[in-house]
Amino acid sequence: MSVPHPPPQVHDVAVGELLNRCKAAIGDGERMQMAYAWYPELVSDLPELRYIVHAGTRPLSIWRCRTDTPSVPSLSCVSPLLSWYEREISDLCGLTFEGAPDPAPLVLLPGATVSPPPLVPGATPFINYVPLPPTLPEVSGPVARNIQLLPFGPVRADVLESGQFDFFYLGEAILHYHPQLFFKHRGMEKRFEGLTPDLGAVLAERVSAVGSVAHALAYCQALEAAAGCEVPPRAKWLRILLAELERLYNHLHYLGHLCHTTTLKVGEAEGKYLEERAKQINARATGHRFLRSLIAPGGLRREPDIAEIDKPLTQLANELTEYGAMLEASSTHLDRLITTGILSRQLAFDQGATGPVERASGLDRDLRRDQPYAAYPDAIVKVATREAGDAHARQQVRIEEALHSIDLIKHVLWLLPAGPLRVPCVPLPGSEGLGWAESPRGSLYYAVHLDESGRLARVKIKSPSFSNWRVFVFTVHDSNMMDYAINEASFGLTIAGCDR
Amino acid sequence: MPLWTLFGLKQGKVSTSWPKAGEDGQAGVLGMPRFDPSRCTDGCSACVEACLPHAITLNGSTHGARLAVDYGRCVTCQLCVEVCPTDAFTPSEDWAFGVTRREDLKWVQAAASASGQALKSQIRRVFGRSLHIRHVDAGSCNGCESELQALNNPFYNLHRLGVFFTPSPRFADLLLITGPVTYAMRGPLREAYEAMPEPRFVMAVGTCAVSGGTNGGGYACGNGVDGELPVDVYLPGCPPNPAAIIHALMMLLERAPQRVHGGQLHGAERA
Secondary structure: OOOOOOOOEEEEOOHHHHHHHHHHHHHOOOEEEEEEEEOOOOOOOOOEEEEEEEOOOOOOEEEEEEOOOOEEEOOOOOOOOHHHHHHHHHHHHOOEEEOOOOOOOOOOOOOEEEEOOOOOOOOOOEEEEOOOOOOOOOOOOOOHHHOEEEEEOOOOOOOOOOOEEEEEEEOOEEEEEEEEOOOOOOOHHHHOOOOOHHHHHHHHOOOOHHHHHHHHHHHHHHHHHHHOOOOOHHHHHHHHHHHHHHHHHHHHHHHHHHHHHOOOHHHHHHHHHHHHHHHHHHHHHHOOOOOOOOEEOOEEOOOOOOOOOHHHHHHHHHHHHHHHHHHOOOHHHHHHHOOOOOOOHHHHHHHOOOOHHHHOOOOOOOHHHHOOOOOHHHOOOOOOOOOOOOHHHHHHHHHHHHHHHHHHHHHHHHHOOOOOOEOOOOOOOOOEEEEEEEEOOEEEEEEEEEOOOOOEEEEEEEOHHHHHHHHHHHHHOOOEHHHHHHHHHHHOOOOHHHHO | OOOHHHHHHHHOOOOOOOOOOOOOOOOOOOOOOEEOHHHOOOOOOHHHHHOOOOOEEEOOOOOOOOEEEEOOOOOOOOHHHHHOOOOOEEOOOOOOOOEOOHHHHEOOOOOOOOOOOOOOOHHHHHHOOOEEEEEEEOOOOOHHHHHHHHOOOOOOOHHHHOEEEOOOHHHOOEEEEEOOOEOOOHHHHHHHHHOOOOOOEEEEEOHHHHHOOOOOOOOOEOOOOOOOOOOOEEEOOOOOOHHHHHHHHHHHOOOOOOOEEOOEEOHHHOO
16 A cells, blocks of 8 residues: 555745735645635634635645635636635635636526525525626627627527526637536525535535546545545445546536537447447446445445446447547548647636646646545556647547546456445534545536534535636637537536536 | 458347337436325435436425425435335336327326327328437537447437438427536527427437436526427436437337336336
8 A cells, every 4th residue: 555645735825925926836836726715613704715726736724814804815817716706705605806807607697696695604695686698798890790799598509507698709710618517506505504524525526427426425535634534445446436427427427428529320320329338338337327325424334236347348449449549540530639728737727627638738647646646546547648738639538537447447347456446524613624536527626615513614615617618719719610519529518516 | 450341241130129129228227216295205305406407306385295296306316215214216117208298298196198298280191100310419428429329339229210300490390408408508499499490399308408417507507408498208328328319219219118207117117
């Protein structure tokens, strides 16, 4: 067994120090990972801010920042990716950020107001909603009358998640793109409030179904950190088996859907057929096509039936190898992907891209290797990267990851130790923990705070799609309509995870 | 350039012919836990406390079982099965839970006869055996979407049954709704319904759309489609698997019988 990865370090940072600390961290090549606010009991009626800083393989840092005023300095002029977090904190906790470049509401739709701030403990917030059109840039100049506005959604063609997309376009060229997300905001974080830790796991699985395992895992690891309990080795290995099964069916779906947008019909059918077979393997092994109802605080709830999965997975791996090679040799398909939706390495880093999206832009980051959890410290994790940053690079990263997931699953089947599946996990009243997982779409974080009775006081969810939707916009401005659907598919975004 | 046509021919036909014959593809899928009140012991409320969506509650009245079980709220998390000390809840593969009346999802002692309320009997006359669906996501977790998208994969191949998804509500016979209905999706949902030609039907797919489930209520959500639009078919499940969705669609088209009454699958059809 290897040495466990050191836990995050908590630092107190004064409000006045924030901006300088942030500049220093970025100067050192660190990346602000996320920010959230919560209300510690009996301290003040103002929330406490938390910033999480990621610095490669070094332990994560958590900055704890108490404020005496409802107005704090904005950091998004230094770290632009924090802008969405600050806007969310404004919407849900009522704080204002001085000097924020774009202080508009994010989670609340245009025309929606809420009172009191939803995340105040015990509050029963009420949303008043009179729909307004989104605030769009003003168009002026000699060609203004030729520029057209296409509002698309929230109900879109096909079976898709709800979201509204406004395009300013001139002929085929997209001049400006504005996604209005958060039609699916369900207040999931608030819903954890007051639950027992065990029931929270059921809810975490229902934030984004295609990330059920990653959500349950990050949530449970946060609680286990709070409780200081050590999950038994067998459960750790089975957890990574589940996580890789999840990556596998997600990436197969991704490839099928990408072929749908490039109209490669047989390629689409093959990708979706392989996805279906992976889901049927999931069902036979765990009783659930989305691998739910197994991961629980302290380990696993029951033993999955993995005796029979080796053979169908080998078969799937062979077919995926052939399928991947065919996709990589199909000129009509590749013509639509190469140079489509280029995301530069710098933009990916500054704006907070994560998962296969950032790896396709040359950023070699993967929580499974950099901040290893579960049994990943003892597994061989190969991180797939590409430099091009286009839709093709994103496809290549996914194909490589899917094949590597099958290797990892086989690795688990070989090495799985015997032993118990679960230990008691009882976090102390007033404790807190941070958990994370590299979901199929990228980094997922759960920050969990417990109240004085040992129930959940605050659960913050940082989903990978929340990060990648923000980045995606930059690849759409100044592109063209024909490429839009392909570009969106190549990012592999979910809306449920982003909106929560 | 690979020969995709040849590849496709080589792969052959992989579609199931279920429900006529063949595999439904759901081997191993755990469905709604079965309830046997005779095994339930007084003073125990382990399952009630373990049930996040409150599908299991203590029965206030003196009649019937001491527990009230509403499968319209069940998210099949299997916790009741795990915590029950006396096996009053047991795992099952009962997932074909599409019903036309919401009450049929609530457990009652004497399972009602199979004479479910007939749908508006004009459906067969109007639509023949075919159906066009407009789907609206009213705030799902994307599990229902994932399974709805699966309906068009080569295994289920929904087209073979004459059922199609259509982009415009103008061409739709059925509005298929997922999610607990968020405050922001109420308006667009109603607009989609208003845009449909009559006769039109509504199906609530997934526990969220049926009752709100674990995600309904709160500051941003309703509790499902009831109260927003008239619902013709309720299909709980978290998410309902593709075969369960096909069964519910066939039920709407009167090509398959309703299998659940009084919260129980008919005796003969239980595995």
